[in-house]
Amino acid sequence: MTTREITLTVNGIRRTHAVEPRTLLVQFLREHCGLTGTHVGCDTTQCGCCTVHLDGRSVKSCTFLAVQADGREVTTIEGIGNPRELHPLQEAFREHHALQCGFCTPGMVMQGIDIIRRGRAGDEAAVRQDLEGNLCRCTGYQNIVDAIQDCARRCGPEGV
Numbered sequence: 001m002t003t004r005e006i007t008l009t010v011n012g013i014r015r016t017h018a019v020e021p022r023t024l025l026v027q028f029l030r031e032h033c034g035l036t037g038t039h040v041g042c043d044t045t046q047c048g049c050c051t052v053h054l055d056g057r058s059v060k061s062c063t064f065l066a067v068q069a070d071g072r073e074v075t076t077i078e079g080i081g082n083p084r085e086l087h088p089l090q091e092a093f094r095e096h097h098a099l100q101c102g103f104c105t106p107g108m109v110m111q112g113i114d115i116i117r118r119g120r121a122g123d124e125a126a127v128r129q130d131l132e133g134n135l136c137r138c139t140g141y142q143n144i145v146d147a148i149q150d151c152a153r154r155c156g157p158e159g160v
Contacts, residue, residue: 001020001021001022002020002021003018003019003020004018004019004020004021004067005017005018005019006018006019006028006066006067006069006070006071007070007071008028008066008069008070008071008072008073008074009072009073009074010029010033010035010073010074010075010076010079011035011074011075011076011078011079012079015032015033017032019032019066019067021065021067022065023065023066023067024061024062024063024064024065024066025052025054025059025061025062025064025065025066025068025069025074026038026040026050026052026061026062026064027066028066028069029052029061029074029076035076035078037076037077037078037106038050038051038052038061038076038077038106038107039103039104039106039107040062041062041103041104041135042062043062043063044062044063045060045062045063045133046133046135047104047107047134047135048060048104048107048108048111048133048134048135049103049104049106049107049134049135050062050107051106051107051108051110051111051134052074052075052076052077052110053074053075053076053110053113053114054069054072054073054074055072055073056073056075056117057114058110058111058113058114060133075110076106076110077106077109077110080109080110080113087109087113087160088151088154088155088159088160089109089112089113089116089147089148089151089160090109091151092147092148092150092151092154093105093108093109093144093147095147095150096143096144096146096147096150097143098139098143098144098146098147099138099139100138100139101137101138104134104135104136104137104138107134108131108134108136108144111130111131111133111134112131112144112147112148112151113160114130115127115130115131115148115152116148116151116152116155116156116157116160117157117160118157119157121148121149121151121152122149122152124145124149127145127148127149128141128145131144131145
């Protein structure tokens with residue numbers, strides 16, 4: 001199969017790699033960039049574990065081709081905070097006990113940031129609706145919703 005060279009800006013760093021046209025964005029991030037915080041859970045956009053930001057908006061990277069992201073900007077969970085300085089939403093997840101096993105957490109955080117940036121975090125029903133494509137099998141969602149709403153109250157759309 002032929003390859004195509006693509007260049008993406010991933011977490012502020014330009015990354016150029018040759019990929020097959022069928023390479024998924026999640027594969028590009030995990031295999032070519034070594035960013036394993038973006039998880040693969042279902043390969044069908046059902047679970048949301050692979051959620052990243054593409055040009056500032058959340059997308060599910062398990063069904064998005066890497067070549068479609070050529071020339072664009074991608075932010076992964078590794079690009080928003082670090083263990084010493086958590087992103088405000090990561091801190092809110094910690095404070096509200098909004099995680100258990102942690103498998104869905106990167107996707108939930110990335111989707112939560114998008115919800116806050118779009119100004120939808122003030123309405124609990126809207127938050128729940130926007131989280132419908134992100135599955136958590138452990139928490140029951142209430143603490144996740146609480147964390148997103150608390151972070152939005154503290155930071156506002158510009159602060160995340």
